[in-house]
Amino acid sequence: MQHGLGGCQLDIATALFAATRRLRAAGSPSARLDAEVLLAHVLSCERLHLYRVPEQKLSAGQQAQYDALLQRRAAGEPVAYLTGRREFYGREFIVTPAVLIPRPETELLVELAAQRWRERFDHALYIADIGTGSGAIAVSLACLLPRVRVLATDVSPAALAVALENAVRHAVAQRVAFYQGDLLAALPAEWAGRLGLICANLPYVPETERGQLPPDVLHYEPHLALFGGPDGLALYRRLLAQAPRFLVPGGRLLLEIAPGQPEILARELPPGWRLCGVHLDLAGRERVVELEY
Missing domain, CATH: 1.10.8.10 (Ubiquitin-associated (UBA) domain)
Incomplete structure (x- = not known):
């Protein structure tokens, strides 16, 4: 056998x-x-x-x-890479080894972003998805919010190619703009002060936990999309420094994190930021940090 x-x-x-x-x-x-x-x-x-x-x-x-x-x-090769497909928030997304495989836990980030948009920003503002990868977050939000314009950035050209393919697949390519570069620095200056929401599912696995990852994750998924420095928060610290320039007053930042990381972020928030809440996933684990500037 x-x-x-x-x-x-x-x-x-x-x-x-x-x-x-x-x-x-x-x-x-x-x-x-x-x-x-x-x-x-x-x-x-x-x-x-x-x-x-x-x-x-x-x-x-x-x-x-x-x-x-x-x-x-x-x-050990992940099923999603074998089929080239992964379901996320009720839609099928193309995935390749150039992108992290979308996880069900990340659907909470999409749900919260759509909810906050409808509550606070349902007018002519914009959402940014930083580190878009497969485009699962950006495309899902564009599908859920027909009036919204989404800006999506990623440092990887190969990942952006997959994200664009998914935007076309779900008929939202005209409302999702893709930019290649480092976090918010990838956005042109014209977007300063115009974002109501910034979402980010950046690499947040601490380097010290590299050996604890399942083999199919460690050996097949892109390390560029997994590891976030010694405590997993290196990229989020940089994003917190960049975001005020692009957010409107009262704009929100939604960050997917790992359990235990919200406390670290809360202790070292730069001036001007307010912690609005820490949201738990269906397993009861800390999953999304919500901040306001």
């Missing part, structure tokens, strides 16, 4: 059973789900379809493609 799906023609049910055993033996924590997602990808169908026609036979080509994907997954 460790050497592939075999030479006989398999049906969907048998292929899933064999693939799940194979991935479980390789240490996958979500073996059945992985097996389903990869087979649905090979067959270009929804996962539910696999259970509607469990007796459907796989062609030799489909078995070979499935086997190759299973081999890569068993070696």
Whole structure:
């Protein structure tokens, strides 16, 4: 079983059973789900379809493609990179190894940003998404807020190419402007004093925790999007210094962080900043810091 799906023609049910055993033996924590997602990808169908026609036979080509994907997954490669897709906030996003895979926890940042916009800034202002990566935050906000204009920055040209592809895919490319460069320094001077909200899911994993990351994250996802210095907050400190120039009075900054980091940020906030709250994710962990300037 460790050497592939075999030479006989398999049906969907048998292929899933064999693939799940194979991935479980390789240490996958979500073996059945992985097996389903990869087979649905090979067959270009929804996962539910696999259970509607469990007796459907796989062609030799489909078995070979499935086997190759299973081999890569068993070696630790993330499913999202194998399929090139990841669902986020109810929409499917293109992902490549050039971008961090969007996580469900980040949906809280999108939800809060949309809520604050409707409460405080539902007029001719702008939102910035700093370190946009795949564009999941920027594109989701543009979809949720039809009147908003989003500015998205990233230091990686390869990441921006993926983000633009996602903006086109979801028909919001005309309302999302992309800028390549370092944090807010990537924005032209014309945007100074015009942002109501700045969102950021920047690298916040402390370098000291490098060895604690799951192997599929450490070995496959871009380190540029993961590590934020000794305590994980190096980029956020720089962003706090840059943001006042671009925010309107009373503008908000929403930052995705790790548990324990809000206390550090609160102790060293520069003058003019006010901590509005720390928001917990569905697991009850500190996830988003909200600041006002």
